[in-house]
Amino acid sequence: xxxxxxxxxxxxxxxxxxxxxxxxxxxxxxxxxxxxxxxxxxxxxxxxxxxxxxxxxxxxxxxxxxxxxxxxxxxxxxxxxxxxxxxxxxxxxxxxxxxxxxxxxxxxxxxxxxxxxxxxxxxxxxxxxxxxxxxxxxxxxxxxxxxxxxxxxxxxxxxxxxxxxxxxxxxxxxxxxxxxxxxxxxxxxxxxxxxxxxxxxxxxxxxxxxxxxxxxxxxxxxxxxxxxxxxxxxxxxxxxxxxxxxxxxxxxxxxxxxxxxxxxxxxxxxxxxxxxxxxxxxxxxxxxxxxxxxxxxxxxxxxxxxxxxxxxxxxxxxxxxxxxxxxxxxxxxxxxxxxxxxxxxxxxxxxxxxxxxxxxxxxxxxxxxxxxxxxxxxxxxxxxxxxxxxxxxxxxxxxxxxxxxxxxxx
Amino acid sequence: xxxxxxxxxxxxxxxxxxxxxxxxxxxxxxxxxxxxxxxxxxxxxxxxxxxxxxxxxxxxxxxxxxxxxxxxxxxxxxxxxxxxxxxxxxxxxxxxxxxxxxxxxxxxxxxxxxxxxxxxxxxxxxxxxxxxxxxxxxxxxxxxxxxxxxxxxxxxxxxxxxxxxxxxxxxxxxxxxxxxxxxxxxxxxxxxxxxxxxxxxxxxxxxxxxxxxxxxxxxxxxxxxxxxxxxxxxxxxxxxxxxxxxxxxxxxxxxxxxxxxxxxxxxxxxxxxxxxxxxxxxxxxxxxxxxxxxxxxxxxxxxxxxxxxxxxxxxxxxxxxxxxxxxxxxxxxxxxxxxxxxxxxxxxxxxxxxxxxxxxxxxxxxxxxxxxxxxxxxxxxxxxxxxxxxxxxxxxxxxxxxxxxxxxxxxxxxxxxxxxxxxxxxxxxxxxxxxxxxxxxxxxxxxxxxxxxxxxxxxxxxxxxxxxxxxxxxxxxxxxxxxxxxxxxxxxxxxxxxxxxxxxxxxxxxxxxxxxxxxxxxxxxxxxxxxxxxxxxxxxxxxxxxxxxxxxxxxxxxxxxxx
Numbered sequence: 001x002x003x004x005x006x007x008x009x010x011x012x013x014x015x016x017x018x019x020x021x022x023x024x025x026x027x028x029x030x031x032x033x034x035x036x037x038x039x040x041x042x043x044x045x046x047x048x049x050x051x052x053x054x055x056x057x058x059x060x061x062x063x064x065x066x067x068x069x070x071x072x073x074x075x076x077x078x079x080x081x082x083x084x085x086x087x088x089x090x091x092x093x094x095x096x097x098x099x100x101x102x103x104x105x106x107x108x109x110x111x112x113x114x115x116x117x118x119x120x121x122x123x124x125x126x127x128x129x130x131x132x133x134x135x136x137x138x139x140x141x142x143x144x145x146x147x148x149x150x151x152x153x154x155x156x157x158x159x160x161x162x163x164x165x166x167x168x169x170x171x172x173x174x175x176x177x178x179x180x181x182x183x184x185x186x187x188x189x190x191x192x193x194x195x196x197x198x199x200x201x202x203x204x205x206x207x208x209x210x211x212x213x214x215x216x217x218x219x220x221x222x223x224x225x226x227x228x229x230x231x232x233x234x235x236x237x238x239x240x241x242x243x244x245x246x247x248x249x250x251x252x253x254x255x256x257x258x259x260x261x262x263x264x265x266x267x268x269x270x271x272x273x274x275x276x277x278x279x280x281x282x283x284x285x286x287x288x289x290x291x292x293x294x295x296x297x298x299x300x301x302x303x304x305x306x307x308x309x310x311x312x313x314x315x316x317x318x319x320x321x322x323x324x325x326x327x328x329x330x331x332x333x334x335x336x337x338x339x340x341x342x343x344x345x346x347x348x349x350x351x352x353x354x355x356x357x358x359x360x361x362x363x364x365x366x367x368x369x370x371x372x373x374x375x376x377x378x379x380x381x382x383x384x385x386x387x388x389x390x391x392x393x394x395x396x397x398x399x400x401x402x403x404x405x406x407x408x409x410x
Numbered sequence: 411x412x413x414x415x416x417x418x419x420x421x422x423x424x425x426x427x428x429x430x431x432x433x434x435x436x437x438x439x440x441x442x443x444x445x446x447x448x449x450x451x452x453x454x455x456x457x458x459x460x461x462x463x464x465x466x467x468x469x470x471x472x473x474x475x476x477x478x479x480x481x482x483x484x485x486x487x488x489x490x491x492x493x494x495x496x497x498x499x500x501x502x503x504x505x506x507x508x509x510x511x512x513x514x515x516x517x518x519x520x521x522x523x524x525x526x527x528x529x530x531x532x533x534x535x536x537x538x539x540x541x542x543x544x545x546x547x548x549x550x551x552x553x554x555x556x557x558x559x560x561x562x563x564x565x566x567x568x569x570x571x572x573x574x575x576x577x578x579x580x581x582x583x584x585x586x587x588x589x590x591x592x593x594x595x596x597x598x599x600x601x602x603x604x605x606x607x608x609x610x611x612x613x614x615x616x617x618x619x620x621x622x623x624x625x626x627x628x629x630x631x632x633x634x635x636x637x638x639x640x641x642x643x644x645x646x647x648x649x650x651x652x653x654x655x656x657x658x659x660x661x662x663x664x665x666x667x668x669x670x671x672x673x674x675x676x677x678x679x680x681x682x683x684x685x686x687x688x689x690x691x692x693x694x695x696x697x698x699x700x701x702x703x704x705x706x707x708x709x710x711x712x713x714x715x716x717x718x719x720x721x722x723x724x725x726x727x728x729x730x731x732x733x734x735x736x737x738x739x740x741x742x743x744x745x746x747x748x749x750x751x752x753x754x755x756x757x758x759x760x761x762x763x764x765x766x767x768x769x770x771x772x773x774x775x776x777x778x779x780x781x782x783x784x785x786x787x788x789x790x791x792x793x794x795x796x797x798x799x800x801x802x803x804x805x806x807x808x809x810x811x812x813x814x815x816x817x818x819x820x821x822x823x824x825x826x827x828x829x830x831x832x833x834x835x836x837x838x839x840x841x842x843x844x845x846x847x848x849x850x851x852x853x854x855x856x857x858x859x860x861x862x863x864x865x866x867x868x869x870x871x872x873x874x875x876x877x878x879x880x881x882x883x884x885x886x887x888x889x890x891x892x893x894x895x896x897x898x899x900x901x902x903x904x905x906x907x908x909x910x911x912x913x914x915x916x917x918x919x920x921x922x923x924x925x926x927x928x929x930x931x932x933x934x935x936x937x938x939x940x941x942x943x944x945x946x947x948x949x950x951x952x953x954x955x956x957x958x959x960x961x962x963x964x965x966x967x968x969x970x971x972x973x
Contacts, residue, residue: 098473165761166451166563173768202452202470209451235473235625290631291868321623322615329497331622331629331638336466344467349460351631 016068021251028252065319066243067265072250079250086249087150089142091183093176094167094203094212095156098235099194143186151245152181152187154197154215157204161211165366177218184219189248190228191240192216193337193397198230198261205344214341216261227254230261232314234338239319240266260341262313269310272333275316287332296332306351307334314339427911427950429941430770431927437935442920442927443770443912444945445777453757456901461487461871461893462632464901468889471903473625477617478511478882479903482889484630489703490876490893491576496864499634500701501854503640505650506621506629507697508847512657513613513624514883515793515840516665517948520606523833526943527672528591528599531584531832534561537845544594548667553660553722554605555598563601590675598671602664603821604681619646634866641865642858651851654788657846661837669837673819676830681821684770685829685944687926690717690787691795692909694727695890696776696881697843704729704879710846711796711839711881712803719827722801727784729879732904734780734887741780752890753875755902781912781916781921783860784906790922791885792948793907794835807846811838829926832947871896878909884949885909910948923948 059077063070096166142150158176159166167176192215195201203212216228231240244263247255255263272278280286280301287295287305303310312335320327328335337347347354432441452471456464464481469476481503488495495503538560545552568757580778591599614624620637621627629637640646673680695704695713715726735747736742743750750756762775770776781788789795800808815838816825825831873895879888885906892900912921920928926944933940 057416096470096476096625098470129572162761165763173764202455205467207454209454234470234693236581262581285969290633290636293638293863293865295923296636296865297863299639321620323611325618326622326640328628331620331640332638333622333628333631336628344455348463351462351467353461393502 012283012342015247018071022071025072025079025250029075029078029250031252031391037320062239062243062246065235065239065311065315066247067263067268075250076246079246084219085144086245088153089150089183089187090153090155091179093154093156093158093180093197094210095194095196099155116323120294129196139183143183147186149188150186151189151191151248152183153191153193154184155193157196157200157212158215158218159203159210159212161209164212166210179223180218181222183316184226185224185304187226190215190219190226191241192228192230194236195232195341195343196233197383198232199341201234204342228261229257229263230342231266232260232262232339233316237266237314237319237321240315242318258313262339266315267313267339269313269315269340270318271314271329274315275309275329276317276330299332302329302332302334304348305334306353308337308343308350308354311347311354312337312340312343411455414961427919427945428770428774429923429927429945431932431938431941433932433935436740437932439932439941441772441928442770443776444768444913444921444923444940452715453755453901453903456898457895459600461490461896461898464891464898465632466628467966468721468901468903469626475510475514475882475884475887476625476666477506477621477627478880478887480627480630481507482878482880482882482903482934483605483891485878485880486876486889486891487632488595488876490874490891491869491870491871492874493594493633493867494701495634495867496835496862497701497857498854498862499865499867499919500698500705501850501857502620502635502637502695502858502865503630504850505713505854506617506627508850509616509621509650510624511883512661512840512844513610513617514587515836516606516613516657516660517682518883519665519833519837520603521610522949523946524599524603526888526939526946527589527676527833528596529584529589530567530587530596530600531604532591532593532599533596534564534593534812536564536597538564538597538859541594541597544671544842545598545667548670548698551663552598554849559598560601563597563604570608583939586937586939587933588939591672595671595675595957599668602668605660605664607753609656612653612656616657618648619650619653621622631866633869634864636865638863638865641854642863647851647855651848654844654847661841661844666841667838669834669856670815670818673815673821673825673830673834677819677821677825680825680828680830683824683828684930685832685926686827686920687827688788688790689717689719689827690789692727692784692789692791693796693799693881694729694879696796697846698880702787704877707883708798710843711808712800712805713881714799714803715789716799716802717787721798724799724803727879728858729888730786732782733786734782734904736775736780736901737916738775739777739780749786752877752888752904753858753892753900755890755900765875772828776816777911778911781910781915782866782909783915783919786917788912788919788921789909790917793839793883794831794832795885796881797835797839798826807842829944829947836949879907882906887925895910907948907950923950927932 012097017149024104025379056073056077059080060070063076067071068076084379131234143372150399158180159163160177164177168174169176169179192198196203196212197215200208200212201214203210204214214230216230219226219228229244229255231244232238240263247263255265258264258267258408272281276283276366277299278301280299285295285298285300287300287302290296290305307329309329316327317329320330334350336350337343340347413779428445430443430445431439434440434946452468453829454534456467463629464487465480468483469480471479538557541560542555542557545555589596617624617627620635620640622628622629622637629635635641637735692715693710693711693713698708699708699710708909712724713727716724717793730751735749737748740759741756742758742760743756744758760775762771765771780874797812799807801812805938812826812835815834816823821823826835873893875890875892877888877890883906886904886909887906888904890900890902890904891898910922914920916926923945927941930940931945932938
């Protein structure tokens with residue numbers, strides 16, 4: 001699957017590379033960690049009733065989520081403790097603030113620890129106390145003071161139409177386009193949180209009234225080559241933000257990304273592959289329509305009522321949302337494909353199986369991590385539909401068979 | 411006119427907002443201008459799409475009250491299709507609605523609005539022992555109130571301040587003369603700020619139980635809900651109730667006592683009428699208690715209109731009297747019409763730019779927000795409006811809470827017509843709702859145990875017009891959809907922040923924000939804390955307030971802005 005596998009990449013870990021990567025993490029962490037017996041994070045954790053053991057358990061969970069071998073648990077814990085309070089600027093663009101809200105609800109670590117101990121959220125319009133000129137001053141100062149060191153997180157797409165008039169920020173009415181250039185140029189990494197910042201998202205859905213775009217193409221077109229990591233989904237799972245930051249701290253470099261700049265550890269498998277209802281799919285047990293109460297109660301596969309899990313790469317089924325409370329398929333609603341570029345146009349209508357698509361749109365940019373190509377999705381759709389039809393026929397036959405078997409009893 | 415100050419960005423809100431205020435020589439606001447500064451165009455994107463998809467799109471209008479847009483669009487399409495959902499589906503939606511409102515109000519008060527009222531820098535000099543004493547004046551068993559806990563909070567905050575990396579607390583107006591709490595009182599609220607960060611996660615989990623996730627829940631469909639397994643599971647319902655208990659615990663022992671404490675300290679400002687604003691209040695009804703059409707529905711929060719603070723008359727609401735005007739908005743209507751009903755709504759942008767010095771052209775068009783009006787009248791919407799309408803309509807729980815509060819801090823009814831009144835009403839509403847939710851859970855369990863397992867009503871799609879009106883955290887939200895040939899022909903949303911943050915209309919009537927700011931005195935125009943306080947008391951949510959753009963309007967004049 002990973003055709004251009006490079007031994008220097010962080011994942012997937014080859015046993016031969018493990019030792020080397022461990023050493024790299026150690027070297028990097030060495031430069032970050034200050035000799036401190038009791039880190040601020042530990043004090044915060046104790047205060048919230050977490051024991052050292054809980055913390056190690058959390059680190060182990062995070063290590064597994066990151067797709068690293070257990071030998072990294074200690075390093076993940078250290079990365080979380082890394083004292084130098086990584087400066088973060090969180091800039092809202094054409095957004096709905098859903099990703100900030102998601103982060104606010106993050107469980108691991110609690111957002112209070114993120115704010116106060118783990119990260120230094122220097123500028124966040126959603127959370128900061130300052131406003132107006134003072135807020136702008138904070139932004140200016142952070143850009144200067146942490147030049148080349150800060151992470152900028154963008155939330156929301158960027159409108160380019162009519163010279164960018166659809167987004168102005170600050171008392172001088174600065175265009176969003178200018179602001180993005182200014183912040184991104186001096187950043188160490190750009191993280192695009194959510195599908196809008198990553199690929200344009202809903203403002204870019206046809207007919208794209210404001211000329212919205214994802215951040216990376218805009219930066220590259222303006223010769224800004226800051227490394228970009230896309231964390232799509234609507235909203236992005238907080239685990240994926242925290243995990244990405246931990247990995248950046250641990251290795252001091254960008255994790256392995258797929259063709260759409262998504263970290264492989266989070267977006268390397270399809271929703272369908274790790275779905276809790278995969279067994280039902282394989283057995284041909286489908287919710288036939290929304291009126292199929294029995295199917296819904298039994299938790300059958302949602303493909304026929306429009307689930308886009310087979311075409312979507314993300315780890316929702318594993319990490320779930322809101323401290324693991326639920327996720328769409330668990331709540332009986334199909335996946336809408338929100339981590340894929342252009343999903344508003346390519347995955348709609350949401351309540352029809354892909355094969356029943358009524359729009360005349362061409363099937364474009366169905367993202368697969370390994371870029372199999374546009375035709376492959378078509379093939380997959382055909383295959384899955386064929387499976388759905390075949391199992392329906394089979395179960396119909398079985399029903400008839402069982403009916404006919406019952407008949408003699410009458 | 412001595413000066414005009416500009417506050418942009420207004421932070422701790424959702425979306426992008428600018429406020430400009432003209433001051434006289436004594437620092438009193440003579441005129442205020444509110445401007446939405448970002449723009450996405452979701453209504454236009456809806457044209458030609460499958461109506462069943464509408465709600466999934468429109469919930470992305472806003473990442474905060476995301477569920478509310480989800481429910482509105484679903485209901486609007488149901489109304490157009492003529493579908494009546496079963497009681498179980500209505501109850502599951504009620505539970506989602508309630509969890510969203512409770513969560514939203516708590517986050518707003520502590521994390522978005524609170525620091526307008528309490529001064530974190532001052533909390534550092536507080537005595538923990540004294541703070542415990544004070545907390546006990548407001549509740550017999552106050553939330554997380556112990557000397558050791560308060561000492562830890564101080565330690566945490568001071569380390570933070572000393573480190574120089576202030577993070578979200580940098581650059582605020584600490585030490586501003588408009589802060590009135592004592593160091594100990596500031597400490598109590600700062601401590602609850604941190605507690606609330608943990609509690610709000612539990613509250614959002616409540617929403618995720620039946621909604622799959624939040625923000626952007628994913629369990630509604632036209633005709634019903636999909637989270638059948640969760641709604642039929644005793645374990646899931648138990649989880650929901652358990653989390654509700656934790657929410658109630660925080661509301662009773664932290665949120666309400668804090669409001670009483672704040673009311674005691676700031677009541678003079680309230681009685682002076684700071685931030686009172688418009689005298690007209692509207693509610694379109696919140697939390698339906700049956701499955702009837704909107705016109706005949708019973709609501710926990712009653713619907714009605716109060717004009718000129720006349721509580722003796724609750725006027726009925728006619729959805730057909732809602733219009734949107736564009737006299738001072740960056741749009742035009744065909745044929746020079748000034749006001750259109752949302753079913754006929756158009757959005758042709760005409761951006762006329764800013765003045766050369768970067769200020770708003772306040773004589774002309776100056777905002778991406780339209781001006782919604784009811785029967786041509788500007789009204790305030792939100793928790794305070796709901797409570798005033800409810801009080802006048804004779805809602806027992808609302809009366810009890812409002813009268814109880816004013817009696818406790820010893821003020822007359824006019825206390826409510828103020829910035830603080832708005833903030834307190836939001837808290838009382840949280841309490842009322844949290845205490846009512848167990849009734850909804852009981853109804854669901856009773857209904858299911860009677861053998862009713864319907865969560866979906868089958869339907870045949872058809873053409874028609876549909877709308878949905880409901881109260882949501884920030885006020886009255888309505889979605890309007892016109893379906894033709896099986897596709898969405900037109901979609902409009904008239905959202906609470908547009909009602910409140912709207913620019914002047916064709917008759918020159920100001921919206922609620924602009925009215926509430928006018929006449930307020932600023933202690934220090936360079937640090938306009940009073941403006942933030944009043945604006946935040948409305949809980950602005952600007953992403954949803956901004957309308958769409960017409961792609962045909964390519965020729966749009968704009969000024970080059972000199973940066």
